Amino acid sequence: MGRRTLVRLAHSEHPIAAPLSDARVDDMLTRTTRGRRRVLDLGCGDGTWLLRALRHDPGLTAVGVDTSDVGFEKTMREAALVGLADRLTLVQGDVRRFMADAPFDAVLSVGAAYAYGGLEPTLEAARGHLAADGLLLLGDCFWPVPPTAAVLEGLGGASPDEYLTLPDTVDLVTRHGWVTVYGHVSTQEEWDDYEWSWTGAPARWAVENPDHPEAGEVLAAVEAHRDGWLRGYRGGLGFVTLVLHPGRAAVAAR
Incomplete structure (x- = not known):
């Protein structure tokens, strides 16, 4: 089974690929x-964050970059239906190599730090694309408590240094010169809704399409993921979304 198939199905009922409610995303x-x-949006997934932003602000234009183009076609169709396609550009490519002709007023990187190899290079990359008075929306995981062996195994063999605690995450952001102007820690309800959707939508597809050649493999992948979540990292992995200003250096330069 291709990863593209599973990702498409997993996010079909929870298009925001992060544990946040619709109200919190807005x-x-x-x-x-x-x-x-x-x-x-650096690591934009299918571009859903940007489409949501455009719906709320008629003066906004948006660019999203992701290594995969899974969902791009669907998002662009939705944008066209509501008259937003001319304000949305989705680019398939390596975010580390993306170049723009001018800085952006806002940068998003939610759940995409892996694309840069960690939180620190993500912060540096975002700064390079952001105007001096812009804002960065950053989302990443953290350890609410020291991870147990079950948590690490449930995450596919993650290492204890994969993430930081919440205070250490905010401290790292601050050391890199950013000022946190708002933040949200995802609730257990938000996490559960995300994971039940992630596993439920592909499972439904598999049982409704039993003759499809990938149905059995999809169902097995879903069951393995759900087991890793319920027996492993449920309650042991946090997610924080921060609104960041580029900081004192940017203020002084203005």
């Missing part, structure tokens, strides 16, 4: 992009 976008002109 709130975080309002705090980051409202009233701005250009927004960039």
